[in-house]
Amino acid sequence: MLCRFSEKGRVRKKILRAVLCLFTVPFVLAPIARAQTVNHSYPRIGVQHFGEAPADWYARFDLVIVPWADNDKVRQIKAMNPNTVVLWTDGWTSFNSKNPVQAYIPNEAPQWFAKDSKGRDISLNWGKLMNMSSLCPRVNGKRYVDRHPEVLVQQVDLNVYDGIASDWCWGEPHGIDDIDLDRNGKNDYIEHGDGWVAQRWVEGVLAMLEKLRSLIGPNKLMWINSGKFQDWGWEYSNGVELERYAGILKWNFVWNRYKNFMSQAISPHILLMDARPWGGDIYSPTPTKNHLKLARFLLTVTLMGDGYFNFNPLEAGEHTYHSYYDEFDVKLGFPTSDGQELPNGCLARFFTNGAVITNPTGVTQTITDSDLQSLAGYGGPYYRFKGAQDPKFNNGKLFSSVELFSSTQAKGNATLVVGDGIILVKQPQTIVSDIIIDNLDYGTSVMQDPAVFVGNWQQTTDGRGYYSYKIRPSKNKYPHAFTTGGNGSETATFTPDIRIPGRYEVFEWHGYVQQNQMATRVPYTVHFGGGKKQTVFVNQNQNQGRWNSLGT
Known part of the structure; x- marks a missing residue:
């Protein structure tokens, strides 16, 4: 119901x-304009979904990334919401015999499988590793990174879809300790070193992105998920994925790279923050779809820039089902300032219809309306919207101050920062998703x-x-x-x-x-x-x- x-x-x-x-x-x-015009209002909400849902579910989102090619479904989505951007995605780094997109590889060019020093195909948990390096052997004059973009554009109708995405495009090999890119029977990690392997690999990946961009043209979108917040390929792709973020591991790194991405990547930008709690989160409720603080925190971090946000509960696994929050339905309009740092380390940003505050400091902080007034672009007074999912926090009252939680916890050998954030509005309003x-x-x-x-x-x-x-x-x-x-x-x-x-x-x-x-x-x-x-x-x-x- x-x-x-x-x-x-x-x-x-x-x-x-x-x-x-x-x-x-x-x-x-109940900065270099090369692609199509995409300028969604804020907050920008996306969904990367490895399944399939009715068109009216996808039409709720600004950005939809899916692995199926169904022109009729996409037309239904766009009939409901003409502003929804739909990208088709597929994995590029490994070969999966069940993936029809890659069915041509074993017969056409088995030489494109990455080899170890003994000449054996390198197997991963998800299939065989493809040789995406610049040293990949050529078959009929083409490497894997030259041929596969030609196959990708044949899989999807770009008169219907808005572009092509890669769910899996590594910038270097992971999880292996033996590879022979130059095919001389020696382990390149020992012969040349990790840096040499990484350089040859990313050279090939960049060649693949350049080829794909030439095929789809300047007015279609390209989005890359490398598993990291990479700084390569921005001259060809419109977006990246910050995958499985359960918090922020290195705030200064993430914030500076986010700003660099916005200033250097081609427009329009489609960075996607993929929030997902982890099993060791001591603050996480069960089920994790109800982790309201984490959802607010990573959404408000995303709102410090021009990215899109989705929330994937821990129970879902990767990119399966997603949660929808009251904050998604707030109409902030467009930014009237950049994200600005307060003296206590919190950040705030002003919008046409409101303001956003986030706390990535690792320590619970109190932010007042007077603090906001000290920043350029203040347009208050502001109100908390009246929300149904967390009515004590989003209580509809005139904003005077807020205590935003933040803390740190060990995640492996790293320190993870979790926190909270708040969206404020200029006019009192009720939001019930x-x-x-x-x-x-x-x-x-x-x-x-x-x-x-x-x-x-x-x-x-x-x-x-x-x-x-x-x-x-x-x-x-x-x-x-x-x-x-x-x-x-x-x-x-x-x-x-x-x-x-x-x-x-x-x-x-x-x-x-x-x-x-x-x-x-x-x-x-x-x-x-x-x-x-x-x-x-x-x-x-x-x-x-x-x-x-x-x-x-």
């Missing part, structure tokens, strides 16, 4: 999701619990049109629930935690297991204020694969 908050009688235009039931169903509460209650927790909104099923319900992947956040099989074996006709004892109860009283429009979404054999009179009973309730009957043979309003 979906619940959508209606302020002053006006229903907010937002998209949400629910689950499928056959008999008793779910419901929802759409509340989705799903049959599984990963499809259910932040600070909410999934549906409760009583009776003979089955979880299935059969059918079509159901609202499912499809991800890797190990995480998503049962996308939706159904039951057959009976005496009414089978129930599915979707209970949103309503933290801000008001009018909410309630929606349901149903698909089908057998298209023309669905229940024709499914009762949805909506309970609301004052002990009242209303029952709406839905014919599930009709209006499948869409949100259907049950009333406000």
Whole structure:
């Protein structure tokens, strides 16, 4: 089910999701300009998703990075939100026999597999390592880094997609101690040293980026995930990924490189901060989608520049399902200042419609309105917005001061800084992101619990049109629930935690297991204020694969 908050009688235009039931169903509460024009307002929200979801989920985001080529789905997304940028992504560094994009390699050029000093293919956990170096043998006059860009542009329609991304493009080999790039039977790490190997490798990667840029032209976007905040390739690519950030390991390094990226990379920029808690975080709640402080912290760090943000819960694994926060729906507009440092080490930045503060110091700090007034661009007074997910923190009051948490913790041999941040607005306002209650927790909104099923319900992947956040099989074996006709004892109860009283429009979404054999009179009973309730009957043979309003 979906619940959508209606302020002053006006229903907010937002998209949400629910689950499928056959008999008793779910419901929802409600610097060098070279590429295309992309200038999203702030905060900029992205999603890198290794699965597939309905178009209305992706249309919530400014930046979408996906591994599937589906022109119709992308057209649906853009019909709902013409400003959503969609990139197609694929891994470049290793060969996976199950990846159809790489199917040509074994027959066309097995010489392109990286070799060790004994002439053996180098295997990683994810497949064979490709030789992305400048010394890769040529087959028909081409190295892997020359040929693969030609294959990539054949996989996706760039009249529909906005560009091409690499999920995996190492700037140097990792996890190995023997490689023979010059094919002389000697281990290059011993013969030439780590630096030589890294240099030959990145030379090849840069050649690949240059070739890909020449093929897609100056008006399409290119995005690179190297696993690090790399400083190479900025002359060809529009963006990088800060992957699996559970906090900040080296603040000065990250902040300075972020500023360098913004001043040196080609425009428009599409840096993506990929926030993901780690298992050793002593401050993390369970489930980690409710780690509101970490989400605010890394979002506000991102807002000190022009990047995009997504939050991937720890339970999800990499790039599978994502969380959506009230802060995403704040309309900050555009920056009116750069990120500025306060005397206590916190940073603040001013926007058309508000201000942002973040605390990366490792020590809890108090920031006052007077502190903000000392900075260039102050446009207050400011207010905390009134939010539903954390109403004590986002309380809607006039801003006078805030205590922002920050601390340090050991992560391996490094020191990780975790913290908090706050988004302020110029006018009092209420922000309630759409509340989705799903049959599984990963499809259910932040600070909410999934549906409760009583009776003979089955979880299935059969059918079509159901609202499912499809991800890797190990995480998503049962996308939706159904039951057959009976005496009414089978129930599915979707209970949103309503933290801000008001009018909410309630929606349901149903698909089908057998298209023309669905229940024709499914009762949805909506309970609301004052002990009242209303029952709406839905014919599930009709209006499948869409949100259907049950009333406000």
